[in-house]
Each structure stands twice: as structure tokens, then as C-alpha cells.
Amino acid sequence: MKIKAPRGTMDILPEQAKKWQYIEKQFKSICQRYNYKEIRTPLFEHTELFQRSVGDTTDIVQKEMYEFKDRGGRSITLRPEGTAPVARAYVENKLYGDPKQPHKLFYFMQMFRYERPQQGRMRQLNQFGVEVLGSKDPAIDAEVIDLAMTCYKELGLTSLKLVINSLGDEESRAQYRKALVEHFTPHKEELCKDCQTRLEQNPLRVLDCKTDSEHPAMKKAPSILDYLNEESRSYFDKVKSYLTTIGVDYEVDPNLVRGLDYYNHTAFEIMSEAEGFGAITTLAGGGRYNGLVEELGGPSTPGIGFGMGIERLLLALEAENISLPLTNQLDYYMVTMGERADVESFRIIHYLRKHGIQVDKDYQGRKPKAQFKAANRLNVRYVLVLGDEELDKEIINLKDMETGEQEEIPLTNLVQTLTLKEV
Template sequence: MSIKAPRGTADLLPGTIEKWQFVEDKIKDVCERYHFKEIRTPLFEHTELFQRGVGDSTDIVQKEMYTFEDRGGRSLTLRPEGTASVARSFVEHKLFGNPNQPVKLYYFAPMFRYERPQKGRMRQLNQFGIEVLGSSNPAVDAEVIDLAMTVYSELGLRSLKLVINSLGDKESRDNHRQALVNHFEPHRDELCGDCQTRLRQNPLRVLDCKKDRDHPAMKTAPSILDYLNNESEKYFEDVKNYLTMMGIDYTVDKNLVRGLDYYNHTAFEIMSEAEGFGAITTLAGGGRYNGLIEELDGPSTPGIGFGMGMERLLMALEAEHREIDTNSNLDCFLVAVGEEASKKAVQLVHELRKNGIQADKDYLDRKMKAQFKAADRYQAKYVLIFGEDELSREVINVREMSTGNQNEVPLTQLIEHLQDTFSGGEKQ
């Protein structure tokens, strides 16, 4: 039996990885403009982090985590999401003591969730995320949403829908929680097993159920917006006003709750409305999580962030027919004929690369015609040709592939000649 990649994982090969690199570079540029700094956390953490930080009642913790015991008997889990790890790092390294507040972080990281693989949903998924820790200003909520929308718009996506909701503060949530219990309790036996458990542990998540979404009780469930106290209501109005000031369109969805226990106040999702994108339309989601840092034994610290699926972002670009420039044309390809010329080519390629010129050569001892074909496949801008005669005269032929123009250049002037050529506009 041949060994293949595990189900729900994928290899990113040359020809595809360039698209990822292009997208990642664009995102990094946006993050720098918004004054975010990169953070990298371990691939696995102590299981307790996600039990406490994500929530025991969530599907992630109950059903989807890759958890194992190491040789020391410790329970470890492959990271299923990014916020808990960033929060743990924030507490462990006492970033709350940093004089520059709030702390604004971003990350690119693989996540691992055991779920049924389908298009755009993998068991190893790649995520871009940001976290802002240390400010409870509603303007930060708007900035976080603005950053996500800017990433999509600068990559060329247009068919987007932003939905927002408020989950309120603790008082508002507690009042709404009791109202949900009172509402759904008469229908308990009609709900799926998961929702029957959620009704005891976290009734807000009943509203997020995919199985019972068409149950009549869902349509008449009390809205959190009817239970917001004055402070929570003002907070939500401020967020909406800031979004309006930024020219960002949004829709309020009273049933948007997100799937993690640590959210409060602002929650949001960004969806693709592109034709043919698929049934699962969510591209990114996030919200405010005041209280998470305290749950991880840190000081009282407000936070907000989001996670953006990279696979789904690439799918959205494809659905909207947005072409990604993956120009990987080679600067120079050396075509050498003869044993001594081939040896000299090794040195020349080395010198070209050390001077900032992208170069490659033949390593299969092919005939000249085959080497030219290789240069053509690599889309080389220039072919450098020399054999034993050129080597004896210490010159090399430089041929521009697009025009066929060819010049004989002394080997001692080759690097300067190419640098002058590229600085004239050939190489960007």
C-alpha cells in the first residue's frame, strides 16, 4: 500500500505555494500599516489551556481536538485555534507590563481539528489571526474588523458580507441565558443531543446549532439585543458608529453567537457571497473576549481578535476569478558545453547568486538543445552560453530570450553587465 498524506491534510506544491506566499505578503503589509507585530506560538499546548481558554462545552474541546499523552504522562493537544495560545503567551511573558498598550499581535499558523473533511475545511487548516490585548475601547473593535475587510479588499474580493452582533457584558449574558433556558426547556426533548447538553452548559450556543437551525423554537428565541443593559447597548452603538464612519457596510444578525465560550460584546463574521463559492460561506470570524486572560490566571485584560482561514481565502479569490501574480521567471540560466565549461558554470552561478542575481544551470549533463528547452520551461529572461572556446577567451554570450538579441561579454564584466541591465527596468 502506498503511503499518502493523512485524510484532511494537503501538500502545498510549487506552482501553488507562490499564491500562498503572495497572499501572506499582502496580509503582512496590511498588518504593518496597522502597527501589528508577529507572534509565533508552539504547535501543541497543554490540553488544559484549551479546556479553560476555549471552553469545555464547545465542539472544539468535546469533539475536534487532537489530544495525546506524552511519555511523561502529560496531556497535550495540537493547537485547534490561535487565541488561547496567544493569551497564554501574553500571561506567561507578562506582556501586560509592556508600556506600549494595547499589545497588537498577528500570526500565521496551522491548526488541527478532527472533523469531516470537505472543500475548504481541513483537519490541518492554516489560519491568519490577530489579537489586540489591553483595550476595551469600541474603536479597537472597529479597527479589528477594518483590518480584516482591508485584507480582503486589497486582495481584490468584492462579494463580501459583514455580519455583527453584540453578546453583551456578563450581566446581559446572564439575563439572556436564563431567558434562553426558559424558552427552550419545553422543547428539550425535540432538540438534538448536543443542544440538550448545551442547554445546561451554555444555552447561547443552542442558537449556533446546525442540526436544529430550522426548529420553530429557533425562530422565536429571545434575542440578546433585547437583554443588553445600557452599558452594553451603548458599546454596540459605538462600534456600529465607528464602522459607519469608516464606510464599512454591515448587517446585524441577532443569532450570531460564534462557537467559543470566551466571547462577549462584539461578535462578527465575514462571508463570501460569490457565486459558486459553496454552502459554507464564512471566511473569517471573531469578537471580543474580555475575561479570557483572567481565566488563564492573568490580570484583568480586555481583548479582541479574529481568525481567517487561508484555504477559504484562496477559494474566495478563485470564485471571484481574481488572478494572483505568481511570476517566478528565472533571471539567468547557464548553458555550458564541455567538461571544463560545465565546471566553470558552478563557480559562475555561485558568483551571480552572491551578487543578488537569480541563476540556475543544468545538472543532468544534457545536450545544448535540451538545456535551452530547460531555460525556456523556467521562463528565464537571459541565457548565458559558453563552451570551451569562450572559456579559453574568458567571455560569455548573454542572450535575451524575449528578443533573441545576443552579446559577448567578458567574464570579468558579466555581473556588472547584468546588474546594469536589470537596473534599467528588466528586473523589478
């Protein structure tokens, strides 16, 4: 019986892993420029964390969480999203007491959601995200959005659309929820079962429904922007102004609500408009979540962040025919002739590696001709040739695989010579 990877998961093989490593390196560099620090949280958390923060009425909590009992009978959940764990870590470690505020954080996390697997949507997914805790300045909203856009643009993506909205403060949302209930109640029986429940528990999420997205009542639904109080409207205007100041184009979509309960004020999504990308166009999404830290037992602390799926990013790069500038070349490869040279080559390779030189050798007992073929398959720039004759002379032959030229190098000068080579 062959055992396969569980449905909704995948193996990332070495050639593909290079793409992931390149993306992670680029994103870490961008975060460094923006002064964001990395945070790492546990792979699993107490289930209550997500019930309290994400919301009991969300699809994530109701349908998608990998929840189980540990040996102590505690309810544990594999991490389905990144914001709640970061907020929990912020509270538990009392980062709110740190005089250096706000805390600007980034993460690379594996998430787990039990949903129907499809292209770009897996049960084990990988996200890059940022969270800023401790600032209610609308400029930080614009900075977070700009950072997300910069990540995509510096990888070469151009077919992007940024959509933003304001969900307002508690007062604005309360008025808007009331208006939505009044609007959708006459159509309640025409909506899907999920939306019928949402209408009672969290009316804003009706607007996020994919099943009823074409229902006439959706198109005529009241706009949140009409229910923003003066403070919320002013905040949203400042966010838009900052985005305009730094040249970030956007569209306002009053139906953008995001799927998690903790969002308020600014909400945004970044979408791919590349031809043939697929029906699900969202690449990243996020927003402000003032009140989340307080809900988790900390002091009143404003926050904003986003999460972007790496799998969907790779699909977007493919849709725009973007090849990442990956380095696939091995610098040096040792070809040996004879048992004595084979043994000595192991010592030499160890010595070279300790001095920072990238080198490999044959470990399958192949003849010299087959070793050269292996070097070609590895796209090696230089081959080090070692046999009994070279050992007697205390030299090694260096062959340039591009030009075919060879030179003799004294073993005593090997590290110095290879270090000066351009590879």
C-alpha cells in the first residue's frame, strides 16, 4: 500500500523550495527596511483563542478548524490564521509595557483549515503577514498596505488591484448592522442557510457570501460608507490621503467586509487581475482590529495587519510569466580517479567547506567520465580533478566548464585561489 500526502497538503521539493527561499529572503529584506521584526508563535493554540478573537459565527471557527483534545482533555486547535496568535503573544509577554511602541512584527506561518482543496487553497497553507500593535495613526494603515504592495511589486507583479473600505468604529457598525438586518430580512428565505444564520448573528458577513453574491438584494444593500460617523469618516479620509501621497492606487469597495469578526475601520484586499489567474483573485487581505488585544485580556491597544498566501503568490507569478532570479549553479565539483584520490578528496572538500567554499563530490562510486556528466547535470562552473599523479605533485587540476581551460593549483594555495575565482 502506497501512503500519499493527506488531501489538501503538498510536498515542496528542492527545486520548488528555492522559490520559497527567494521569496522569504526578499520579504525579510523589505521588512527590515520598514523596521518590522520577526515573531514566531506555536503551531497550535487553545481553541478558545480563535473562538474569542476570530468569532463563533465565522466559517473558520464553525467549519474549518482542526480541533482536537490533547491527553489532558484540553481543546487544542492547529493555527488557522496569524493575527490572534500574535495578539495573544503580545498580551502574554506584556509587550504593551515595552517603551518602544508600536510593535511592528512580521511572520511566516503554516496555517491549517479544513476546506475543499482547490488551486491556491490548501488545507495546510503558508502565509506571510505583518501586525502592528500600539498605534492608531492612520499613517500606519497606509504603511502596512504599502508594505504589502511593495512585496508584490518587487517580485515583478504588475496586474494588481488594491481595494479598500472602512468598517467604522463600534457606533458606526451598530448602525450599519441594523440597516443590513432591515434590508435583508424580507429576503431571508431566499438566502443560503449560512446567510440566514449570519443575518441574526453577524449581518456584515452576509455581504461576504459567495453563494448569494449575485442575489439582487446584495447589489442593493446599503453601503457602510453611508453609516460612518464623523470620526470614522475622518479616519478613512486620512488613510486614503496617505495612500495618495505615496502614489499607491486604490479602489473603494463598500461591500468589502473581510471574514473575521475582529476587523474595524480600515479593511483591504489585494487582488490579481492577471489573465487566466482563476476565479479566486484575492492574494492578500487585512485590516484594523482595535479591541482584539483587550478581548484577549490586555489593555486597550489598536492594531492592524495583513496575511498573504505564498501558494497564491506563486500562482500569480506564474500567471504573469515571471521567473524568479534563482541561483541554480554549484560552484565546484570534485572528480576523483583512484581510491587514494577518493579518500583524500573527502578531506580536501571538508577543508574547503570550512573556508566558505561551495563544493560537492560523487558518492556513488562512478567512473571519472560519469562524474563529469554528473557535474554537467549540476550546472557546475568549475571541476576539481584529483588523481594519484596530482597527489604526488601536491596539486589539483581546475577545469573551467564554460571555456574548457585547465590550470594546475598547488594544494597549499587552493583555498586562496578558489576564493578569488568569480563564480
